[in-house]
Amino acid sequence: MSILHFFRRPLALAAGRERPAAVARERLQILLAHERASAGQEGLVATLREEILAVIGKHVMLERDKVQVTVERNGEISLLEIEVEMPPQPRAEMALRA
Amino acid sequence: MAKVVVVTSGKGGVGKTTTTAALGAALAQTGEKVVVVDFDVGLRNLDLLMGSERRVVFDLINVIQGDAKLAQALIRDKRIETLSLLPASQTRDKEALTGEGVAQVLSELRETFDWILCDSPAGIERGATLAMHHADIAVLVTNPEVSSVRDSDRIIGILDSKTAKAERGERVEKHLLLTRYDPVRAARGDMLKVEDVLEILSIPLLGIIPESQEVLRASNVGCPVTLNAPESAPARAYADAVKRLRGETLKVTVPLPTRVGLVSRLLGRRVA
Numbered sequence: 001m002s003i004l005h006f007f008r009r010p011l012a013l014a015a016g017r018e019r020p021a022a023v024a025r026e027r028l029q030i031l032l033a034h035e036r037a038s039a040g041q042e043g044l045v046a047t048l049r050e051e052i053l054a055v056i057g058k059h060v061m062l063e064r065d066k067v068q069v070t071v072e073r074n075g076e077i078s079l080l081e082i083e084v085e086m087p088p089q090p091r092a093e094m095a096l097r098a
Numbered sequence: 099m100a101k102v103v104v105v106t107s108g109k110g111g112v113g114k115t116t117t118t119a120a121l122g123a124a125l126a127q128t129g130e131k132v133v134v135v136d137f138d139v140g141l142r143n144l145d146l147l148m149g150s151e152r153r154v155v156f157d158l159i160n161v162i163q164g165d166a167k168l169a170q171a172l173i174r175d176k177r178i179e180t181l182s183l184l185p186a187s188q189t190r191d192k193e194a195l196t197g198e199g200v201a202q203v204l205s206e207l208r209e210t211f212d213w214i215l216c217d218s219p220a221g222i223e224r225g226a227t228l229a230m231h232h233a234d235i236a237v238l239v240t241n242p243e244v245s246s247v248r249d250s251d252r253i254i255g256i257l258d259s260k261t262a263k264a265e266r267g268e269r270v271e272k273h274l275l276l277t278r279y280d281p282v283r284a285a286r287g288d289m290l291k292v293e294d295v296l297e298i299l300s301i302p303l304l305g306i307i308p309e310s311q312e313v314l315r316a317s318n319v320g321c322p323v324t325l326n327a328p329e330s331a332p333a334r335a336y337a338d339a340v341k342r343l344r345g346e347t348l349k350v351t352v353p354l355p356t357r358v359g360l361v362s363r364l365l366g367r368r369v370a
Contacts, residue, residue, distance in 0.1 A: 019287030024244050025294045032251050032298060039255050 038071075045069050052082060060086060100208040103215050103343070104233035106257075108249030110220030112241045113277040116313055116323070118217035119147040120336040121237070121343070123322035126181035128340070130212040133172065136186035137229035138219035139195050145185045148175065149320025159187035162199030168206050177325055182211070192224055200228045222256065232262050235271045235343070237304060241278050242290040247298055250274075254299065273304035275339060280309045281352045292352075305339030306352050307332050 049069040056062055066085035071078060105118045115138075122134040136144035139159060145151045150173045156166035161184075168184075175181035184207075187194070207214050218229035230236065236257050240250045257270045264270065276295060283289040296303055307313075312330040316323035324333045331354055338348055 021284065021287045021290050021294065024290055025298070028244055028247055028298050031248065035248075035251070036255070039252075 045071055048080075048082075052084075056084060062087070100211055101213055101234050102204060102208070102232050103213060103235045103237060104218055104230045105215060105237045105239060106218040106226065106230055106253055107239040107246065108220065108222065108226075108253045109241075109246045112239050112246050113307070113313075114220070114239050115143050115147050115217050116317065117237065117239050117275060117277065117307075117336075118144060118215050119322040120316075120324045120333070121340055122148075122181060122213075122215045123175075123178060124324040124333075124337050124340040125213050125215075125343070126175070126178045127324070128344070129180060130344075131180045131210065132213045132215065133182045133184055133207055133211045134215045134217060135184040135207070136217050137195070137225045138217065139186045139190060139192045139225055140188065141219065142186035142188050144217050145173075145183060146320060147317050148173075148183050148322065150175070150183050150185070151320070154185045157185045157187040157190075158203065159190045159194045161203055162196060163194065168203065177321075195225055195228055197228060197231070201232065204232050222252070227256070227260065230257060230261055230270075233257075233270050234263070235273065237273050237275050237343075238299070238301065239275050239277055240295060240299070242276060242280075242284065242292075242295055244290075247290070247295055250299055254301065272301045273343075274299055274301050275304045275307065277307040278309045279306050279352065292350075303350050304342055305335050306350060307335045307339075308352060308354070 049067060052069065053062065053064065053067050056067070062084070066087075068081070068083040070081045072081065103121075105114050105121070107114050115136075118134050122132050126132040134144060134148065135158065136142045137158075138144070142157075145154050153173050156171035158171065160166040161168050161171050171184055173183045173185065175183065184203075204214060216229040216233065219225040230253075236253075238250045238253060240246050254272060257272060258264055261270050274296065276292060279292070280289055284291045292303070292306060308331050310330060310332045312327045313323055313332055316326040319326060323330065324336050327333050328337075338350075341348055
């Protein structure tokens, strides 16, 4: 080990390069926050999807795979996205229902 | 009442089998009746680390399929009277490991033993989930390294949602065992510290097993490190972990090699 070794570290820190363990810790914290949230939400998304299908299905004929429910997380905000693809319907029927 | 302990990790190569052998031997040395069970069907290795590889006649799958009685498959340890091994099958298909079969074998083992240590295979496939399913206590073997910590977190999620205890609304008692820890590298900032891993996983610490050549030496000769080198740092750490498993409250330290340098002596302070 050369004497330079003792200078390299403070220099790296001063240059804004973080210690590897600190980087590892931060990456893990971010990643696991995501993974834990999505693990808990698998059940929630499935339930929401079924219930939304049932409600819309009362009024419109729907194909099961035309309903997409997703939960997206970005930092503090969670976005619940429901995408329903409706089949084309005759005008008269639409008017009646409205 | 017998306790079922699963030694698990998700990630492979972190020291599950080494830990099962070391904890099993140390527990049995206290006079408790202990059986170590290998759940890694097709890739068994616990027999090798216990030094019993040439004594395997029947295995877990033989018992499940009714080809052998449990007593015929159990291998009594030659060094410690109260220690037994139930080996996994090396040749059979993993599919032969069934939920009902495992439940039946474990309930039979509960009648004879105080402690049943289940050595889980890596991954989250059938062998791993079955090894966890009936556990009262889980020992999460984790290296201070990102992929191992992530996988342990995933296993904690499974322990909390898919085990028999979770299904009954109870909790599996979870403990972190940090293995291959190098206090010098952690202090330099090159390796995750004990506190980092504890904060991320937030489960209680059972012990810190330092990186040591004694672990490889022990597996080379087929003798758990707690028996092969009882005064070594890893062996003392495992012995302390066993005391905690039995309910003793001890301060967790990073055990140091017997010959300590000044640096490691300074770093060997208490961590939790």
